[in-house]
Amino acid sequence: MPENGSRKLTYMLAIREALQEEMRADPHVLIMGEDLARHGGGFGVTKELWEEFGSDRVRNTPISENSFVGAALGAAMTGSRPVVELMFMDFAMVAMDQICNEAAKVRYMYGGQAQAPLVIRCPQGGLSWKSAAAQHSQSLEAWFVHIPGLKVVFPSNAYDAKGLLKSAIRDNNPVVFIEHKALYGIEDLVPAEEYLVPFGKGKVVRPGNDVTVIASGYMVHFAQEAASRLEEKGIEVEILDPRTLKPLDEELFYQSIKKTHRAVIVQEANKNAGLGMDWCARIQENCFDWLDAPISVLAGEDVPIPYASSIENQIYVSTSDIVRAVKEVCYG
């Protein structure tokens, strides 16, 4: 039942509400990106904000990702709090110099003089947002987690999306805020009153004693489906959603795995040098004596994302894959 004042809100509307509330609360917050104003951005997230806040604070940019991310950095270092939208996360690669060489490092290399409260919103992923193919479907979170100086956020539902985005806007560091495109239309209960979700605090999405499944973004939903099917077979899955990929709530992982002794990590991105392998190594370093089975890492295939559904369907982790992997770590 909805708690007092809660209503169902889509992931997209929750993000819009976070932007709107922060823009109302702080005149230094502005949003910029391609087609943000009347068009509402690539996916409609910023609709209605231009009407309320005007062209100064809802800025359409030319198609110059590196330069407008860099301009947002300069604005952030001089008292503004910009939120940039990259139409697709794939386009972040055009802006890698400004994100990774500049924004991530100005505070460190200038010895603490600089402060860059900058949020870069990145719609990513494929799956049920289909047939966008190789340059409009990738999951690139690991690229940014690798860079010291950045924070990386990846909400899996509307409640977290709103609370985490508000925290991101108030954070005094550059934050890569990843939104999964397939989640935009998915509803969740979101309180009407203001709340924040802190960084570095993961969530137990579903408690269980037999096996720990770690997932983020859209994969959390696949894990939940798998857990329901496994419950029928008498396997209690504990699902963890770290919510922020950096800082990472590693302790949540270790506590759970010391209880379940088994772990399956699920990611949409391909496996090579990805977060699943990173987390797997961390768990091995910290929980070796507690593990009763090898850690299983489920990931996308190591291929560019295809266009035709018949082949695109082959490359992602499915609910059945999760079910199978959980059974394997449970029964060997």
Added chain:
Amino acid sequence: MDKPRLFIELKQEQHLELLKRMYQIRFFEEAAGRYYRKGMVKGGIHASIGQEAVAVGICAHLRTNDLITSTHRGHGHHIAKGADLNKLMAEILGKEEGYCKGRGGSMHVAAFDIGSLGAFPVVAAGVPSAVGAGLSIRLHKDDRIAVSFFGDGALGQGTIYECMNIAAIWKLPVVFVCENNRFAVSTDCSTSIAIEDFAKMAESHGLKAYQVDGQDLEKVHYTMFRAVDYLKAEEQPVFIQADTFRFEGHYFGEPEVNRDKDQIRQMRESQDPIERFVFWLQDRYEDDIIERIDQVKQSAFDEIESACGFAENGSDPAPETYAEYIYA
């Protein structure tokens, strides 16, 4: 530096102050070169010796709260903008007392206290930040300006043109200053940039553009005066191409495979911006100016010596602090 801004209207004291800034830059970088040769500086030092009139002529029109972005060749910009010489030299030596607490060094120095958003040694990478500073100024509705320094080599980077475009469509108070020293490391810009007249590239992006002899302080000063005047009147960004020459290699110790040694010697002898300004002063003022010039020179020298003493007595950052200042 106070108004009036027209060079010819400046008082003798103000002219001498500009001379002093140029001497400070020269002596600062000569000292950095000595540190490099003694092995006291491990990283690269990119000297702007020979280019001093550009930094000083441009920054003469800036107040402390006006903003600049700088480059790997940035000591001059910082000194011209009024940076603390002690903290600047301490940073070169990687000391905790340095502007960046020894985390940045020569190439990544910044001085937020005097409006420097930092040296961005990835070529052209600071230009977007100057545009962003211009955006903040517009949003705050104040009368500051932002200046981005970059070299001729930066004209090979697409972000320069994107930034000119953004600054023009958003009518931002940004001065793009291209210090054209003709060489990007060893590459002669006539072999890497398709047209000689850079101003045309700026004009084609909607900016008012100026070209000036960067060895002539008076001309740089006057050009910046006109540029700022235009920027404030028209609310449009402007572009200045200052043709200059660096007397040292790309960095201290660079093998200099491409630059003509005779030309370098000739430029040192005939186009030293400090010497040229000294002649200008002698022409402009009575004979006693010679004594004043010597005093200014000595005073700049003493200040740099003192900065060296401060830096050499600084402390190395404590080893356990390597992870400080990553996050705010």
